[in-house]
Amino acid sequence: MYKVLVADDARVMRFATLRILKKLGLEAIEAEDGLQALELFEREKPDLVLIDVQMPGLDGLEVVRRIRAMSGEHWVPVIFLTSMEDESDFTRGIEAGGDDYLTKPVSPVVLEAKIRAMRRLDDMRRELIAVTLELREANDRLARLSQQDGLTGLANRRRFDLDLMRELGRARRERRPIALIMADVDHFKAFNDTYGHPAGDDCLRRVAAALRSVCRRPVDVAARYGGEEFALILPDTTEESARQRATEAVRAVAALEIEHRGSPVARLVTLSLGIAGCVPDADVVADTLVERADQALYAAKRAGRNMAVAHSELPLERGHPGAPLDLDLGAAAASGPTLH
Numbered sequence: 014m015y016k017v018l019v020a021d022d023a024r025v026m027r028f029a030t031l032r033i034l035k036k037l038g039l040e041a042i043e044a045e046d047g048l049q050a051l052e053l054f055e056r057e058k059p060d061l062v063l064i065d066v067q068m069p070g071l072d073g074l075e076v077v078r079r080i081r082a083m084s085g086e087h088w089v090p091v092i093f094l095t096s097m098e099d100e101s102d103f104t105r106g107i108e109a110g111g112d113d114y115l116t117k118p119v120s121p122v123v124l125e126a127k128i129r130a131m132r133r134l135d136d137m138r139r140e141l142i143a144v145t146l147e148l149r150e151a152n153d154r155l156a157r158l159s160q161q162d163g164l165t166g167l168a169n170r171r172r173f174d175l176d177l178m179r180e181l182g183r184a185r186r187e188r189r190p191i192a193l194i195m196a197d198v199d200h201f202k203a204f205n206d207t208y209g210h211p212a213g214d215d216c217l218r219r220v221a222a223a224l225r226s227v228c229r230r231p232v233d234v235a236a237r238y239g240g241e242e243f244a245l246i247l248p249d250t251t252e253e254s255a256r257q258r259a260t261e262a263v264r265a266v267a268a269l270e271i272e273h274r275g276s277p278v279a280r281l282v283t284l285s286l287g288i289a290g291c292v293p294d295a296d297v298v299a300d301t302l303v304e305r306a307d308q309a310l311y312a313a314k315r316a317g318r319n320m321a322v323a324h325s326e327l328p329l330e331r332g333h334p335g336a337p338l339d340l341d342l343g344a345a346a347a348s349g350p351t352l353h
Contacts, residue, residue: 014040015132016041016058017034017042017059018057019041019042019043019064020044020047020050020053021043021045021063021064021068022065023065026094027045030094031043033124039128047068047069047072047075048071050062051079054089059089060089061090061091062089062090063094063115064077065094065095066095073093074106074109077106077109080110090113091110092111092113092115093106093111093113093114093115094114094119095115095116115127160175162221162236164217164221166221167224168235169236169237172234173244176234177299178299180232180246181293181299184249184292184293185293185294185295189292190249190250190290190291191246191248191302192254192258192288192289192290193289193302193303194245194247194255194262194286195242195243195286195287196262196284196287197241197284197310197314198216199282199318199319200273200275200276200277200278200318201213204275216282217237220282223265223268224243224266227245227258228247233245245262247290251290252289252325253290256321259321263283263284263286266282267281278319285319285320285321286321286322287307287310287311287313287321288306288309288321288322288323289302289323289324290324290325305324308327309324309326
């Protein structure tokens with residue numbers, strides 16, 4: 014039921030107003046001074062406030078100022094009751110946070126009309142808020158989708174570029190390490206040719222989930238870089254620590270046991286990985302780290318795939334494959350692909 018708070022120090026006027034409200038079928042609560050009006054407002058949370066301008070102690074203007082302060086974004090309509098006809102009083106009432114005014118004695122017809130108007134405004138405001146929230150949620154969803162890969166649910170290339178630039182800038186300012194792992198599904202075209210594109214999509218989704226499991230910290234980012242290529246951004250991570258993440262990634266994919274009859278490397282789906290890490294200086298930009306990780310990735314492919322190579326291990330001779338990391342997969346290697 015619509016609840017109205019009536020605050021007036023004049024008992025006769027208060028009683029007359031309450032009687033009108035009850036005839037209109039509204040729930041009415043009464044306060045005889047400003048302090049009681051504030052207490053009732055906070056406790057009862059009325060839908061409308063009818064308040065006298067002149068009251069002992071806290072006057073109506075100060076009460077409404079405090080009501081607006083405690084209400085925040087929650088708008089409650091306020092109508093001032095006054096026996097004065099000085100226009101400056103009306104102006105002060107609006108400036109204090111009032112929405113309308115009524116002169117005493119209150120006319121039942123005018124009061125009903127103003128209450129209906131305030132209720133209509135309140136309904137419109139609530140509808141506007143609801144629409145605004147829906148639009149905000151829709152915009153948030155669109156923002157998330159615009160940075161999310163539709164197939165795998167990982168960060169997409171756009172999100173990858175933004176996150177890498179941000180984290181690289183932070184690492185440069187704070188002189189902290191950062192590592193990047195580029196990973197590629199070995200002979201994925203042969204997988205699609207053998208099992209079909211739906212199976213290929215499912216393979217990518219499962220590999221993506223395995224790589225996401227390697228990102229244990231909120232700052233870590235797993236992204237689909239493009240096609241069957243993925244990337245892991247690892248802030249506050251040295252290249253040596255990134256080696257351990259590469260081991261975990263290979264184990265996680267091997268544990269999937271996705272059959273790959275079209276691969277000359279192993280009977281199951283495998284990954285080739287390139288690792289680049291550094292404490293960046295002014296000369297190291299995002300493209301620098303990506304290029305280094307790509308060079309290490311291609312070195313892993315040239316060396317036979319199903320392995321991880323760190324950029325720091327690449328020889329100076331261009332085109333010569335670097336030494337693969339010793340991933341030491343243990344039991345996982347025995348039941349899955351053998352690293353070379």
